[in-house]
Amino acid sequence: MNILQKIFTDHYEEIKYTLHPRDTEMENIEKMIHCGDPSFGGAMYHCPHCGNFKYVPFHCHSRFCPSCGNKYSMERTASMTFKLINVKHRHCVFTIDENLRDFFLKERSLLDCLFHSVASVISRMFFELNKSKNFTPGFIMVLHTFGRDLKWNPHIHCLISEGGLSDDGLWRNVHHFNYSFLRSAFRTALLNEMHQRLGDPFKQIKSLCYSSHKKGFYVYAKPSSCDPETAIKYIGRYLGRPVIATSRIDKYDGSMVTFHYNRHEDDKYIQETIPVMDFIKRLIRHIPEKHFKMIRYGGLYARHRKTDQQLHKVISKQKRPILRNFNHWRNAILSSFGYDPLECPICRHKMEFLELYFNHQRLSLEELYERSMSRSRGKRSSA
Structure with missing residues (x-):
């Protein structure tokens, strides 16, 4: 959970019943809070070289979310x-x-x-x-x-x-x-x-x-x-x-939020500390x-x-290859953060897609890995 998710999770009830947000605001807040939550589904990847598994949770696709918005x-x-x-x-x-x-x-x-x-x-x-x-x-x-x-x-x-x-x-x-x-x-x-x-x-x-x-x-x-x-x-x-990018949020203590920016007029570095509900109101509008x-x-x-x-x-x-390249989340992460999310952390080989899991299944991570190992063993035996 990133710092923005924590801020909105901590004050979810207060947002809902005191700010009276618009329907679209509430929808995007809920999406952002649960972005990357394994219990809401994801995809399992398997390394054919060393047998390692990696579970990648679904993302929310909300532009209000720092990672999905980028x-x-x-x-x-x-x-x-x-x-x-x-x-x-x-x-x-x-x-x-x-x-x-x-x-x-x-x-x-x-x-x-x-x-x-x-x-x-x-x-x-x-x-x-x-x-x-x-x-x-x-x-x-x-x-x-x-x-x-x-x-x-x-x-x-x-x-x-x-x-x-x-x-x-x-x-x-x-x-x-x-x-x-x-x-x-x-x-x-x-x-x-x-x-x-x-x-x-x-x-x-x-x-x-x-x-x-x-x-x-x-x-x-x-x-x-x-x-x-x-x-x-x-x-x-x-x-x-x-x-706002999460990197611009410097401190959150439960009641106050400190963030920074470079002022547009003279590019001067400004650090501002405001009550958390004022910070939330500034964002959701x-x-x-x-x-x-x-x-x-x-x-x-x-x-x-x-x-x-x-x-x-x-x-x-010459623009068409660029368009295709960015349409896959793997290439987007590689371009933005400089690492390959499907590279096996153990043997550095490319991991392969194994199976999708959806939120109605509500499986624990242990159950996900056990199910994936069974599926992987079934694929190897049939081969």
């Missing part, structure tokens, strides 16, 4: 790498006014407005470059709801191709992004859509945002221009990663609603768009 992030990164056109990309971040954050926390359906606004201003910027040709870029949007201090701070990371495909099949490179336009257009598009959804009571906040951000909401790029592989490394950090898409594709990368033959020519064919 695996999900790697898989999405690999999948995205395969989709990218082999041209320069730019990683832009679209932020919002602090006064708007609580609206998205209380009414989570408003998060769709962020995606719609970003997609509309990017499409419009490229359309303005040549209205007759209608150049369409490829862009991928990732919603990120937390800052390094774990507080609620929704913003969009967007990977945009430095160029677009016209209606007549011509590709045009675009090296200059009009950030003044992006800032003001994003502010206007988002505030108008929120006003439409929330009605006249939103007018006062809308007016305050215009007066506080006369040049628009902050939109910046990091890095300014890079190849697809480098761009993926940057945006891959934000693809469904867990809210970032669990999205069930089936809510945190990653969305637009322009040339949209799923409904038919990719023409000319576009196929600029898609990198």
Whole structure:
């Protein structure tokens, strides 16, 4: 049991009956707590060389879980790498006014407005470059709801191709992004859509945002221009990663939690100690609603768009092996932690799959090993 599982296990009843979490929050908490629990099932592996057995418990597959969230992030990164056109990309971040954050926390359906606004201003910027040709870029949007201090701070990371495909099949490179336009257009598009959804009571906040951000909401790029592989490394950090890594939790004494982070503004090392229930509240608010898409594709990368033959020519064919490589948990662990989970710890040979066990069986580890040895002996005798 890692430290995050211990924190949530210790305060499970308090979370359930005092915080009144959403259904999706409770579902992900329960998954994370039981991740890697042998009694919930797993797979038995056997070393044919020395006869050693290894039982690998099932994992929860929740993005809230530190280990499963990292695996999900790697898989999405690999999948995205395969989709990218082999041209320069730019990683832009679209932020919002602090006064708007609580609206998205209380009414989570408003998060769709962020995606719609970003997609509309990017499409419009490229359309303005040549209205007759209608150049369409490829862009991928990732919603990120937390800052390094774990507080609620929704913003969009967007990977945009430095160029677009016209209606007549011509590709045009675009090296200059009009950030003044992006800032003001994003502010206007988002505030108008929120006003439409929330009605006249939103007018006062809308007016305050215009007066506080006369040049628009902050939109910046990091890095300014890079190849697809480098761009993926940057945006891959934000693809469904867990809210906090266990390595950032320094101390837990049952009532207080100490964690650290490097402040975004100046990269200064900050260590913060807060009550455990405040820590839990900071974490679970970032669990999205069930089936809510945190990653969305637009322009040339949209799923409904038919990719023409000319576009196929600029898609990198070297990405497919990477995608296949990350789809297996063994390769993911080997890549992340530098060790092979299926290497026999005794003789260093590769272990082979023997049998699956599911949670309805509820076997003890001793019973699992005895059953596996019987099955292994049966395989050798039949051979």
